[in-house]
Structures are given as C-alpha cells and as structure tokens.
Amino acid sequence: MKPQSGDVRHLAAPALAVSAEHLSVRELTRLRWLAIAAQAITIVAVDAVWGVALPTIPLLVILGSAAVTNVVLSRRAGLASQRLVALTLLVDVALLTGVLALTGGPANPFSVLYLVHVMLAAIVTTSRWTWAVVAMSSAGFGLLFLVSVPLPPELGGHAMDMEHRPYSAHLQGMWLAYTLVAAVIAGFVSRLSTALRQERETRSRASRLLGLATLAAGAAHEIGNPLATIRVAASELKNDLAAAGASHEILDDLNLIDAEVNRAHDVLDRMSVGAGELAGEYPVATDLAQLLTETIRQLGPLGARVDIAEIPAGQTVRWPVQAATQALSQLVRNAVEASPAGTPVQCFARIAAEGVEIEVLDCGNGMTREVLDRIGEPFFTTRPHQGTGLGMFIARSLIEHLGGRIAICSSVGKGTRVSVWLPAGVG
Numbered sequence: 140m141k142p143q144s145g146d147v148r149h150l151a152a153p154a155l156a157v158s159a160e161h162l163s164v165r166e167l168t169r170l171r172w173l174a175i176a177a178q179a180i181t182i183v184a185v186d187a188v189w190g191v192a193l194p195t196i197p198l199l200v201i202l203g204s205a206a207v208t209n210v211v212l213s214r215r216a217g218l219a220s221q222r223l224v225a226l227t228l229l230v231d232v233a234l235l236t237g238v239l240a241l242t243g244g245p246a247n248p249f250s251v252l253y254l255v256h257v258m259l260a261a262i263v264t265t266s267r268w269t270w271a272v273v274a275m276s277s278a279g280f281g282l283l284f285l286v287s288v289p290l291p292p293e294l295g296g297h298a299m300d301m302e303h304r305p306y307s308a309h310l311q312g313m314w315l316a317y318t319l320v321a322a323v324i325a326g327f328v329s330r331l332s333t334a335l336r337q338e339r340e341t342r343s344r345a346s347r348l349l350g351l352a353t354l355a356a357g358a359a360h361e362i363g364n365p366l367a368t369i370r371v372a373a374s375e376l377k378n379d380l381a382a383a384g385a386s387h388e389i390l391d392d393l394n395l396i397d398a399e400v401n402r403a404h405d406v407l408d409r410m411s412v413g414a415g416e417l418a419g420e421y422p423v424a425t426d427l428a429q430l431l432t433e434t435i436r437q438l439g440p441l442g443a444r445v446d447i448a449e450i451p452a453g454q455t456v457r458w459p460v461q462a463a464t465q466a467l468s469q470l471v472r473n474a475v476e477a478s479p480a481g482t483p484v485q486c487f488a489r490i491a492a493e494g495v496e497i498e499v500l501d502c503g504n505g506m507t508r509e510v511l512d513r514i515g516e517p518f519f520t521t522r523p524h525q526g527t528g529l530g531m532f533i534a535r536s537l538i539e540h541l542g543g544r545i546a547i548c549s550s551v552g553k554g555t556r557v558s559v560w561l562p563a564g565v566g
C-alpha cells in the first residue's frame with residue numbers, strides 16, 4: 140500500500156532553495172575582484188618592503204586565471220545559484236592552493252584564507268557543497284606539505300626537512316587545527332543558516348496567508364454579493380427557460396454558469412476559512428482520535444472513503460482545533476480526489492517524539508517531480524476545472540504555523556504518502 144520508492148519532498152524545507160541567499164552574481168564577482176586585488180597588492184608589497192623576489196610570473200598566471208573566470212562569471216546576471224557559488228569557491232580554493240604553493244606553502248600565514256571560502260560556502264550553499272569545500276581546502280593545505288616553494292630565509296622560511304622538525308610539526312598541527320575549525324564552521328554555520336532560511340520562509344508563507352486573508356475578506360464582501368445574485372438569477376432563468384421548452388444547449392450553458400459561480404464561491408470560502416484559522420485561534424485540549432474522526436466525518440461522502448487504520452486511544456493534544464482540522468482535511472481531501480473510486484485512503488496516527496505523526500496514504504495517481512516541486516505554491520493546481528490550488532498552501536502554512544512539519548513521498552501511478560508531524564501541545 141505504501142509508496143515505498145518515489146520522490147520525496149520535505150515541505151518544511153525552503154520552497155525556493157535553489158537560489159543562494161542574497162548573493163547575486165555581481166556581489167560574488169565583486170568579492171572575487173577584491174580578493175584578486177588584495178593578493179596582487181600583497182605580492183607587490185612583499186617585493187617592495189622586504190625586497191623578496193617571489194616567482195612573479197607563475198603567480199600572475201594564477202591571478203590572471205582567477206580574473207578570467209571572474210570576467211566569465213560577470214556575464215551572468217541575477218542571483219547566483221548555490222551550485223554556481225560552490226563551484227566558484229572550489230575553483231578559488233584550487234587557485235589559493237596554487238598561490239600558497241608558490242609563496243612558502245604551509246608556512247605562509249595567509250593559508251588561513253581557506254576559512255573565508257568555507258565560511259562563505261556554509262552561509263550561502265547547501266551543507267553538501269560546504270563539506271566539499273572543507274574537504275578540498277584541507278586536501279589543498281595538506282598538498283602544500285608535499286609540493287611547495289619555501290619562503291626565502293629573510294622571511295623566515297625553511298625547507299620542510301628533518302633539520303626543522305619542531306617547525307614542521309607546528310605547521311602540521313596548524314593543518315590539523317585548520318581542518319577541525321573548518322569542520323566546526325561547516326557543521327555549525329551551515330546548520331544555523333539553513334535554520335534561518337527555513338524560519339524566514341515559514342514567516343513569509345504565514346504573512347502571505349495573512350495577506351490572502353485580508354484579500355479574501357475584501358473579495359468575499361465585494362464579490363460574494365454579486366455572485367449570489369448571479370446564482371439566483373441563473374437558477375430562475377434556468378427554471379423559466381426549461382418551462383418554456385428551451386434547447387439543451389441553452390440549459391447546459393446555464394448549468395455551466397451555475398457551476399462556475401459555485402467554484403468562485405468555493406475559492407473565496409477556502410481563502411477566508413484557511414487564512415482565518417491562522418489569525419489567532421487559541422489551542423484547546425482535545426482527544427486526538429475524536430479530532431481525526433470528526434475531521435473525516437465533516438468531509439461527508441469524501442470522508443466515507445477514508446479508513447482510519449491506526450489511531451492511539453486516549454491521547455490528548457493541545458491544538459487550535461479549527462486550524463488543525465482545516466489543515467488535515469485538505470490532505471485527506473486531496474488523497475481521496477487523487478484515488479480512483481473503490482480504492483481506499485488510509486489514515487494513521489502515532490505518538491512520535493514529543494508530538495504526533497499523522498499519515499495519509501493513497502493508491503492514487505501520484506505526483507511527478509514537477510508537481511512535487513511546485514505543490515504548496517498558492518493557486519498551483521493540476522486540476523484547473525475542479526481545483527483551486529489552495530489546499531496544500533493552506534495545509535502547509537497552518538501546519539508550519541503550529542510548529543509542525545510536512546513531507547510528501549509520491550510515486551507516479553502508485554500513490555502518495557503525506558506525513559505530518561505536529562507537536563502535542565501548541566502555544
């Protein structure tokens with residue numbers, strides 16, 4: 140019954156995760172120009188102040204290739220994708236390794252600059268890319284022990300040989316310390332920035348829902364009355380024309396008007412109901428089994444197709460009841476609507492870590508990757524004539540507002556499993 144293999148989408152993750160946080164290509168290239176200029180100035184200054192001749196030509200070749208990649212990069216516009224930022228950082232780590240290898244290897248104090256790349260990766264890219272930058276920079280630092288030109292003696296340079304064991308051991312310690320610090324930054328900062336990103340997404344979704352509530356309140360007032368008039372007029376017209384023996388085409392058109400007016404009403408209702416639940420309902424202690432059975436019962440004939448397969452008895456939850464009911468009923472409604480007649484929809488509830496896990500399983504048509512990527516966007520629907528595209532948006536916004544999470548696992552042609560986790564007590 141369960142769709143085991145298939146695409147999974149954790150809806151609590153940011154819906155727009157593809158774009159790097161606030162880093163445009165322009166900012167990225169500007170940062171790189173600064174880094175290139177700083178390195179060029181340092182090389183010139185070392186020559187001017189200490190009179191040390193560094194291998195200028197190979198260094199210029201490396202800085203020149205950094206400049207070329209930056210010119211190529213600057214031709215792109217808009218936000219830099221996480222992949223682009225990560226690849227650029229990996230290229231920069233390689234170039235920095237080249238510069239360090241020519242200017243004293245591990246003894247060059249500027250080797251600490253590797254950390255800048257790790258930090259940027261942790262803030263802007265995913266944790267997988269961040270770990271790639273950590274691994275590559277640690278490998279680059281390690282490589283400096285094997286292939287590097289020692290600093291001239293006037294700058295305190297030594298060849299990495301047996302005569303200078305204590306110094307060499309100190310540098311190896313530095314390498315180890317670097318790897319540790321980079322790993323801590325990768326783990327900590329990237330977790331922190333992911334959490335901040337999610338928090339921002341959740342808040343912006345909640346405010347979009349509240350915006351929708353304001354819009355819905357205005358629309359319900361301004362459009363609701365004319366819609367009701369159209370509905371009454373259409374129904375009277377239909378009766379009169381039917382009595383006068385009007386053709387089927389005319390009656391079909393009137394039925395269409397009636398159906399479309401109902402649909403418009405439905406959209407207004409859902410917008411105001413879903414958004415209204417968010418606007419400050421108090422949590423009350425409720426029996427979980429009772430809440431679920433009531434939610435399903437309220438769905439009428441749709442609910443009759445749902446089988447409550449597992450439900451813990453005597454479990455009390457503290458939730459805003461209308462909001463929780465509204466969110467869960469959207470999920471159950473979707474599952475039933477996606478299932479062919481006669482196939483059951485199952486609902487499970489279990490006590491999970493400090494909360495409740497609720498699953499809605501169906502053997503319906505499932506979702507493609509494209510649908511999974513867009514599900515939960517307001518007004519996104521694959522059923523333009525029956526759907527409003529508000530169900531998942533409202534469900535997700537309400538669940539996140541209650542501090543919960545929602546994940547979807549779906550296989551085309553096999554079915555869908557929607558899992559919701561909600562804290563047992565809200566507020």
Ligand code: ADP
Binds near residue numbers: 473503504529530
């Ligand atoms: P609506 O139901 O009004 O179309 P929703 O926001 O509830 O809008 O759902 C958006 C889309 O997600 C649906 O049109 C449908 O394609 C897809 N969907 C949601 N739930 C399921 C499900 N259980 N199985 C298959 N597709 C689903």
Ligand code: MG
Binds near residue numbers: 472529
């Ligand atoms: Mg729906």
